[in-house]
Amino acid sequence: xxxxxxxxxxxxxxxxxxxxxxxxxxxxxxxIHAIIVIFGGSFAATLIRFPLSSILHGLPLGAxxxxxxxRSTARDLVDELASVAEIARKQGPVGLxxxxxxxxxxxxxIRYVAxxxxxxxxxxxxxxxxxxxLMHLDEGSKIYRSIGDCAPAFGMVGTxxxxxxxxxxxxxxxxxxxxxxxALLATLYGALVANLICLPIADKLHVKLIDEETNRTLIIDxxxxxxxxxxxxxxxxxxxxxxxxxxxxxxGEPVPA
Numbered sequence: 001x002x003x004x005x006x007x008x009x010x011x012x013x014x015x016x017x018x019x020x021x022x023x024x025x026x027x028x029x030x031x032i033h034a035i036i037v038i039f040g041g042s043f044a045a046t047l048i049r050f051p052l053s054s055i056l057h058g059l060p061l062g063a064x065x066x067x068x069x070x071r072s073t074a075r076d077l078v079d080e081l082a083s084v085a086e087i088a089r090k091q092g093p094v095g096l097x098x099x100x101x102x103x104x105x106x107x108x109x110i111r112y113v114a115x116x117x118x119x120x121x122x123x124x125x126x127x128x129x130x131x132x133x134l135m136h137l138d139e140g141s142k143i144y145r146s147i148g149d150c151a152p153a154f155g156m157v158g159t160x161x162x163x164x165x166x167x168x169x170x171x172x173x174x175x176x177x178x179x180x181x182x183a184l185l186a187t188l189y190g191a192l193v194a195n196l197i198c199l200p201i202a203d204k205l206h207v208k209l210i211d212e213e214t215n216r217t218l219i220i221d222x223x224x225x226x227x228x229x230x231x232x233x234x235x236x237x238x239x240x241x242x243x244x245x246x247x248x249x250x251x252g253e254p255v256p257a
Contacts, residue, residue, distance in 0.1 A: 155190020
């Protein structure tokens with residue numbers, strides 16, 4: 001689980017709830033009309049922007065990756081690929097059939113090498129797999145960003161509707177309160193949905209997309225070097241280029257001269 005995402009949402013909810021309870025209770029901040037205009041309006045606008053199939057796929061995919069972490073970091077992948085290269089050098093491609101890994105993408109590449117596929121086939125299939133995954137992850141990020149962009153705008157729509165209704169009923173003081181609640185709570189809901197949930201999730205997905213692109217490209221290069229029977233030391237040294245400078249010295253011994 002990505003603790004940062006969970007902690008961020010929890011901290012935001014605690015801050016807002018504390019401020020609400022310091023001046024009243026939650027019933028004061030509930031209004032069905034504001035909920036309808038924010039969630040209904042944002043969903044309607046998102047439907048216009050994206051195909052329904054993209055929304056049904058992107059929303060759960062985005063939620064899944066916003067709250068989960070990759071099992072293997074780039075540092076782990078460099079070590080794992082170097083170990084796989086060592087097995088391939090000692091036992092040949094047949095030895096890779098017994099190699100187990102938690103990374104599904106890496107496991108697919110190892111299986112291709114073990115089955116004896118040529119380098120062009122391996123590269124094309126792994127790159128296609130990587131690009132499709134990144135496209136879906138980017139799609140999820142865009143959908144959450146779209147909702148985050150729409151929510152404050154529909155909050156303003158709700159505010160304007162409430163203000164019009166309020167000024168149209170100035171002669172009946174009993175109706176002023178509910179209409180003012182719609183006007184203010186719609187803006188509040190829109191701001192919270194956008195700035196506490198949707199836009200942060202969209203940014204988190206974009207960061208993870210960049211990490212996934214780096215890690216999967218690293219795997220592709222490592223698998224192709226293993227396919228070409230490169231030495232484990234060379235595989236490690238070549239893949240270290242994917243890591244930040246401060247992490248490279250932690251990756252074992254350099255290639256001997």
